[in-house]
Amino acid sequence: MILVMVRRLGEMVFVLVSISVLVFLIFFATPGADPAARLAGRGATPATLAAVRHSFGLDKPLPVQYVLMMKHLFVTQDLTSFVNPGEKVVPAVLQAVPVTLSLVFGAAIIWVIAALVVGVLAAWARDTVLDRLLMLFSLIGVSMPVFWLAEVANLITQARYHDTWLFSWVPALGYVPLSVSVVGWFKSLVIPWTVLAVTYIGLYGRVLRSNLVEAMNEDYIRTARAKGLSERQIILRHALRMSLITLVSMFGLDFGLLAGGGALLIEVVSGLPGVGELTYQALQNLDLPFIMAAVLYGAVFIVVANTVVDMLYAVIDPRAR
Amino acid sequence: MNGETLLEVDDLRVSFRTGQGVLPIVEGVSFVVKAGEILSVVGESGSGKSLTALAIMRLITDPNAVITGSVRFRGQDLLGLPEPAMRSLRGGAIAMIFQDPMTALTPAYTVGAQIVEQIMAHRNAGRMAARTRAIDLLGAMGIASPRDIAGRYPHQLSGGMRQRVMIAMALSCDPALLIADEPTTALDVTVQAQILELILRLRGEFGSSVLLITHDMGVVAKVADRVVVMYAGAIAEAGATRALFARPAHPYTIGLLGAIPRLRGPRLVRLPAIPGAPPAPHDRPSGCGFAPRCAAATGICAAHPPLITHDGHAVACFHARAA
Ligand SMILES: Nc1ncnc2c1ncn2[C@@H]1O[C@H](COP(=O)(O)OP(=O)(O)O)[C@@H](O)[C@H]1O
Ligand SMILES: [Mg+2]
Numbered sequence: 001m002i003l004v005m006v007r008r009l010g011e012m013v014f015v016l017v018s019i020s021v022l023v024f025l026i027f028f029a030t031p032g033a034d035p036a037a038r039l040a041g042r043g044a045t046p047a048t049l050a051a052v053r054h055s056f057g058l059d060k061p062l063p064v065q066y067v068l069m070m071k072h073l074f075v076t077q078d079l080t081s082f083v084n085p086g087e088k089v090v091p092a093v094l095q096a097v098p099v100t101l102s103l104v105f106g107a108a109i110i111w112v113i114a115a116l117v118v119g120v121l122a123a124w125a126r127d128t129v130l131d132r133l134l135m136l137f138s139l140i141g142v143s144m145p146v147f148w149l150a151e152v153a154n155l156i157t158q159a160r161y162h163d164t165w166l167f168s169w170v171p172a173l174g175y176v177p178l179s180v181s182v183v184g185w186f187k188s189l190v191i192p193w194t195v196l197a198v199t200y201i202g203l204y205g206r207v208l209r210s211n212l213v214e215a216m217n218e219d220y221i222r223t224a225r226a227k228g229l230s231e232r233q234i235i236l237r238h239a240l241r242m243s244l245i246t247l248v249s250m251f252g253l254d255f256g257l258l259a260g261g262g263a264l265l266i267e268v269v270s271g272l273p274g275v276g277e278l279t280y281q282a283l284q285n286l287d288l289p290f291i292m293a294a295v296l297y298g299a300v301f302i303v304v305a306n307t308v309v310d311m312l313y314a315v316i317d318p319r320a321r
Numbered sequence: 322m323n324g325e326t327l328l329e330v331d332d333l334r335v336s337f338r339t340g341q342g343v344l345p346i347v348e349g350v351s352f353v354v355k356a357g358e359i360l361s362v363v364g365e366s367g368s369g370k371s372l373t374a375l376a377i378m379r380l381i382t383d384p385n386a387v388i389t390g391s392v393r394f395r396g397q398d399l400l401g402l403p404e405p406a407m408r409s410l411r412g413g414a415i416a417m418i419f420q421d422p423m424t425a426l427t428p429a430y431t432v433g434a435q436i437v438e439q440i441m442a443h444r445n446a447g448r449m450a451a452r453t454r455a456i457d458l459l460g461a462m463g464i465a466s467p468r469d470i471a472g473r474y475p476h477q478l479s480g481g482m483r484q485r486v487m488i489a490m491a492l493s494c495d496p497a498l499l500i501a502d503e504p505t506t507a508l509d510v511t512v513q514a515q516i517l518e519l520i521l522r523l524r525g526e527f528g529s530s531v532l533l534i535t536h537d538m539g540v541v542a543k544v545a546d547r548v549v550v551m552y553a554g555a556i557a558e559a560g561a562t563r564a565l566f567a568r569p570a571h572p573y574t575i576g577l578l579g580a581i582p583r584l585r586g587p588r589l590v591r592l593p594a595i596p597g598a599p600p601a602p603h604d605r606p607s608g609c610g611f612a613p614r615c616a617a618a619t620g621i622c623a624a625h626p627p628l629i630t631h632d633g634h635a636v637a638c639f640h641a642r643a644a
Contacts, residue, residue: 218424219419219421219424219425220424220425220426220427220428222380222419222425223419223425223426223427223487224427225380225382225411226378226380226411226412226416226417226419227411227412227438227439227442227490228408228409228410228411228412228413228439228442228443229408229412229438229439229442230408233442237438238427241427241429241430242427242428242429245429316429317428317429318428318429318474318476319428319474319476
């Protein structure tokens with residue numbers, strides 16, 4: 001078990017280094033484009049271009065350039081934007097990370113709990129009206145685009161019904177750091193959490209239901225019945241336990257994607273200054289240092305999340321050890 | 322073996338509602354299991370043996386199943402029993418093991434935990450006491466290091482080992498009746514013999530009656546006190562194993578035994594040695610199910626032969642060989 005974990009960590013480091021090389025090559029070694037011009041952004045002065053060339057060692061061989069770039073990113077952390085001169089990239093990303101993590105963690109807690117309830121209830125009441133209704137609502141949830149749902153939520157809680165007793169507590173769009181006010185943090189996030197969770201509740205609820213129904217036909221369920229266990233024990237202890245194995249790997253992927261910048265749409269619409277929002281701004285300005293940092297951050301997050309999932313997998317599925 | 326009736330199955334029928342109407346699978350099966358005896362139900366694949374066992378346990382979950390007749394356990398009608406009462410019988414007074422030990426255990430839990438779960442579902446026992454009992458049971462199954470095996474996961478054990486675990490689990494709450502549905506079919510020949518020895522020995526030690534389902538006349542010869550031969554959902558012949566092996570009366574039984582040289586022979590051959598195959602449930606003949614494969618069949622076999630009992634030996638055949 002320990003050995004598997006160590007090997008998995010080694011693989012993770014290898015993948016991360018490979019990604020950084022790949023990203024570097026895409027940005028610095030694409031034929032027919034001057035990396036200095038791209039780094040400096042649109043309409044840079046010759047002086048800026050010269051400064052960029054010097055700072056990134058663009059007249060030196062590629063491996064040296066790679067090392068210099070990584071130094072700027074991770075050691076001195078002084079990579080700066082040339083579009084908004086003076087703005088440091090790394091601190092900006094580090095500042096955005098807690099926002100994104102707050103958003104994604106909170107949404108994940110909501111969607112996991114709600115999807116468990118939906119999936120288990122539907123599987124328990126399989127082929128009844130309750131099952132059909134739950135699956136219908138889940139399908140609707142999956143089908144609603146998150147940015148649209150976020151806009152609708154804004155419209156209702158920020159504008160139309162903001163003055164009613166129901167939504168008067170909703171703060172203006174934006175993020176309140178946890179360190180400033182726990183209650184404020186919660187209030188600023190609870191609606192984005194819910195909105196982001198809706199799709200995943202539908203998706204996970206449906207997947208869980210079908211996994212459970214499939215598991216209920218397995219031989220070990222018949223054994224559990226023959227042992228005299230109750231239907232509740234059979235579903236929760238045996239069918240659900242086995243279904244969780246698939247669900248956990250799905251969760252790892254989705255969580256990694258969202259935390260890695262995939263929550264961009266909802267961050268932009270809900271006014272949360274997270275990594276996705278940062279990437280969005282950088283893309284609009286063609287701010288290459290920012291884009292590169294965001295891409296790397298996203299890759300790191302997805303790879304780390306996957307490694308964690310693989311390790312969790314070994315914990316919950318004894319056959320994978 | 323005090324001969325007291327433990328389980329009484331009377332005219333048990335199992336059918337399924339399908340798109341083409343109701344499809345009968347088990348067509349009126351009756352037998353009794355007495356306290357302390359091993360009754361074997363033998364028949365080719367598809368003859369309805371498993372469904373008979375599952376119907377007794379009320380484990381047929383298909384909502385299209387229609388089950389009629391009566392199943393009495395210690396005089397109590399199981400088919401009409403409320404689910405909670407049935408649940409406390411399952412794994413308690415009546416336990417069941419299955420054909421394929423490879424898939425019958427939940428992969429996520431250690432085998433010890435799965436035995437503990439059953440003990441705690443029926444007994445007012447603490448986890449530690451249940452665990453001690455689980456380990457004792459595994460030891461009683463002839464497992465050399467029961468403590469170690471209890472901590473293993475199913476995939477780490479061989480088929481024979483898993484079947485021992487299943488038997489230990491089944492016996493954990495001292496069942497009066499153990500239903501074993503082809504417990505050795507999925508195992509290697511040498512392991513098969515060990516598991517049969519175990520079942521024989523346990524009948525003595527635990528005093529459980531056994532309803533042993535098999536398609537192997539060799540298995541019947543080795544362990545059964547009495548035998549019920551099933552063909553196409555109905556009983557062809559039933560009686561004490563010795564008498565039935567010595568003087569089989571139904572052409573089907575004669576065919577089955579034809580392949581076996583001697584009762585105590587070193588090598589018992591598996592069935593079937595009869596040409597042809599049993600009919601599929603949807604094209605069973607309206608009369609005797611065996612008639613299409615039977616050398617002795619005549620016009621009268623287009624009617625359903627009644628099961629006639631004489632001296633404890635029952636035969637359903639118009640041309641039954643005289644005893
Ligand atoms: N749920 C079901 N619906 C329809 N037919 C079934 C169902 N379950 C079993 N059968 C049919 O019943 C027949 C007898 O099954 P079974 O009792 O398993 O036979 P055996 O154990 O003697 O091999 C098989 O032909 C099978 O196709
Ligand atoms: Mg069977």
